Amino acid sequence: MSQGITIGNVSQASGVKVPTIRYYEQIGLLPSPPRTEGNRRSYDERDLERLTFIRHSRELGFEIDEIRTLLSLQDRPDVSCEDADAIASRHLADVKQKIASLTALQHELERMVEGCSHGRVEDCKVIDILADHGKCRFHADHVPHL
Amino acid sequence: MSQGITIGNVSQASGVKVPTIRYYEQIGLLPSPPRTEGNRRSYDERDLERLTFIRHSRELGFEIDEIRTLLSLQDRPDVSCEDADAIASRHLADVKQKIASLTALQHELERMVEGCSHGRVEDCKVIDILADHGKCRFHADHVPHL
DNA sequence: CGTACATCCTCTAGTGACTAGAGGAGCAAG
DNA sequence: CTTGCTCCTCTAGTCACTAGAGGATGTACG
Structure with a gap:
């Protein structure tokens, strides 16, 4: 039946890039598959499922x-x-926090861009707001990156 | 007048950590300040403003x-x-995109957590949804990280 | 004046999750 | 047979820091 999927095919099917698959094997996230005579990695359906699981989780x-x-x-x-x-609940809390931060950030950026007179830097709201923290309504304790 | 601010004080005042300030100097983001007799960095008001500008921009x-x-x-x-x-406009577009992705993600996570029967893994919606991409309403082309 | 302790210095290496590139071997089609 | 694709291993680079070693200097107190 399943006589081995090449790394290229499992990459296509899962949406995970070839070097990334090798990287996942290296860090022990994906088990080392058997090799063909010519030393190529030979995957099966289980591996494909696992990779899809991984990709989906990373996307989330x-x-x-x-x-x-x-x-x-x-x-x-x-x-x-x-x-x-x-794990999922903690992650959900993180995501909510990130959305809140980014929304505040969005408003601040809108204020900057709308306020820009499109003239010289001297009157530029963008530079202005960046330079003077006091003029800014956005205060991040720290915006965590996704 | 200003007879030199120590790295510790400029760090406190700007909110940028000491090793980070040295790192910024190393990558040429902040000019190398003069040194005292004892080889300590000696900053002035301009440097402090520049650092505050940098920190604020990073926060954004x-x-x-x-x-x-x-x-x-x-x-x-x-x-x-x-x-x-x-620059600010492009950044604003990015932020809006991120908020959209994260909001979709939030709904998906809520669906996962709410659907969890708090029983055995066999019936766990969290694992379930992660394993089967088809069951998921959230499809990221790629969630860009902030 | 001595001593304890905080702050500073340089340097190297580590983080997470990959990505890029070198240099070479295998494989399938024309 | 040769062209061109995929595959192999290995090292090093990315981004923006952060951690730690090992040592010098500055300051406050007794």
């Missing part, structure tokens, strides 16, 4: 370590899903 | 290279502020 902003936990949970379906729930 | 999510351009514009106030406007 989960970190590699979180994905590691999620994957290990998936492998033991008898265990409580409390951990998975906790 | 501008990249170092963008800040470099912004700073060079600030130094030549006679020039058209078109460039500054362009």
Whole structure:
């Protein structure tokens, strides 16, 4: 039946780039597949599913370590899903926080751009607001990056 | 008058950490200040303003290279502020895009967490949705990180 | 004046999640 | 047979810092 998928094909099918797949193997996120006679990696359906799971999780902003936990949970379906729930909930809280920060940032940027007189730097609101923190309504404790 | 601010004080005043200030000097974002007899960096008000400008720009999510351009514009106030406007506008578009992605992501995570039966992994919506991309309403071309 | 301690110095290496490139081998089609 | 694609390993680079080693200097107190 399944006589081995090449790295290129598993890459196409999963949407994960070839060097990234090798990287995932290197950091132990994806098991090392068997090799062909010519030393090429030979994947199967399980690997493709795992890669798709990984890609999807990354798209949703989960970190590699979180994905590691999620994957290990998936492998033991008898265990409580409390951990998975906790990871997703924490992640949800992060996302909400990020949206709030970015929305404040959006308003500030709009104010900057709208205020720009399109003239000389001397009267430029953009430079102005950046230079003088006091004129700014946006105060990030720290905008966490996704 | 101003007889030199220590790196610690300029750090406190600007909100930029000491090693980060040295890093900014290293990459040429902040000019190398004169040194005291004992080889300590000696800053002035201009440096403090520049650092505050940098910190504020970073908080607003501008990249170092963008800040470099912004700073060079600030130094030549006679020039058209078109460039500054362009940078801010592009940045604003990015931010809007990010908010859209994150909002979709938020809904998806809520769906995951709410659907979680708090039982065994077998019935866990979190794992379920992650595993099967088809069940997911969230499709990121790529969620750009802030 | 001594001593404790904070602050400063330089330098190297590590972070996360990849991405790029060198240099070479295998494989399939024309 | 040769062209061109995919694959292999390995190292190093990206971004914006952060951490830590190992040592010098400056300051406050007794």
